[in-house]
Amino acid sequence: MHASNNHAAVVRHKPVRQWLTPTSGYLTGYTHTLNPYIGCDFACSYCYVRRMPPALFRGIPWGEWVDVKEVAPHRFAAELARKKSKGPVRIFMSSATDPYQRLEAKEHVTRSLLEVMAADPPEFLLIQTRSPLVTRDLELIRQLLPHVRVSMTIETDREDVRRAFTPGTPPLAARIEACRAVRKADVPLQVAVSPLLPCTDRFAEQLAGLDADRIVLDDFFMGDGSGGKRTRQLGLQPIFAELGAEQWFDPTAYLHVHAQLKDVLPEDKLYVSQPGFLP
Numbered sequence: 001m002h003a004s005n006n007h008a009a010v011v012r013h014k015p016v017r018q019w020l021t022p023t024s025g026y027l028t029g030y031t032h033t034l035n036p037y038i039g040c041d042f043a044c045s046y047c048y049v050r051r052m053p054p055a056l057f058r059g060i061p062w063g064e065w066v067d068v069k070e071v072a073p074h075r076f077a078a079e080l081a082r083k084k085s086k087g088p089v090r091i092f093m094s095s096a097t098d099p100y101q102r103l104e105a106k107e108h109v110t111r112s113l114l115e116v117m118a119a120d121p122p123e124f125l126l127i128q129t130r131s132p133l134v135t136r137d138l139e140l141i142r143q144l145l146p147h148v149r150v151s152m153t154i155e156t157d158r159e160d161v162r163r164a165f166t167p168g169t170p171p172l173a174a175r176i177e178a179c180r181a182v183r184k185a186d187v188p189l190q191v192a193v194s195p196l197l198p199c200t201d202r203f204a205e206q207l208a209g210l211d212a213d214r215i216v217l218d219d220f221f222m223g224d225g226s227g228g229k230r231t232r233q234l235g236l237q238p239i240f241a242e243l244g245a246e247q248w249f250d251p252t253a254y255l256h257v258h259a260q261l262k263d264v265l266p267e268d269k270l271y272v273s274q275p276g277f278l279p
């Protein structure tokens with residue numbers, strides 16, 4: 001392992017013994033998670049991984065360190081083949097990092113994993129990201145059809161809200177453009193409104209205009225795996241207060257947006273929380 005500093009993070013490169021981690025609990029329907037990185041340079045304020053042991057005991061603030069997993073393609077290929085020989089492999093990429101965080105532009109870890117999976121696809125791969133960088137790999141992703149879906153997180157239509165909660169993430173307009181590119185490439189698209197943040201009354205219509213295969217609405221209370229407890233520990237109330245949007249930090253706040261989405265979307269395209277992420 002060696003360490004170096006870059007503008008965003010303390011970056012370490014780490015060899016990996018096992019890529020595919022068996023799932024449990026929240027990720028029903030998936031057999032494995034695949035995390036190309038440990039840590040995430042998007043540093044979202046509400047990220048529940050902040051409260052998990054690898055982040056809590058690091059001694060460096062979340063978002064300022066990232067471990068880059070070193071890919072030996074033949075080893076990952078062998079592991080994937082071995083797991084496939086034992087039964088269907090349905091992969092959630094990623095559960096504790098963003099596979100297209102800023103570092104991926106130069107590290108290409110996610111891209112290397114996709115190259116292996118394109119040659120020997122799992123039964124299903126969900127690519128969950130907040131980044132338009134995913135469009136760099138659309139040609140590769142197309143090679144995984146029909147075993148793949150791209151899920152793009154868009155939590156609000158308000159850029160001021162995005163900047164307040166997740167200043168390190170790509171702007172909303174760039175994510176919307178990326179959704180269009182995914183559609184254009186005929187790759188199944190999911191938009192994850194997850195977690196729902198304060199938004200305008202035009203949000204539902206904007207989402208409908210993306211023509212996604214699925215829109216999944218999730219909030220802090222349903223989506224953090226602890227009924228909102230983990231989120232409260234993150235101390236996000238001051239951000240809601242600064243925005244004058246305290247009423248949005250409420251288990252029923254999503255119902256308003258859900259009703260608006262129901263008006264503009266076919267029933268089979270609208271999901272709430274966990275079922276929306278099923279393969």
Ligand code: SF4
Pocket residue numbers: 040041042043044046047048049096097098130
């Ligand atoms: S992109 Fe995901 S993993 Fe990264 S900080 Fe944000 S919520 Fe956490």
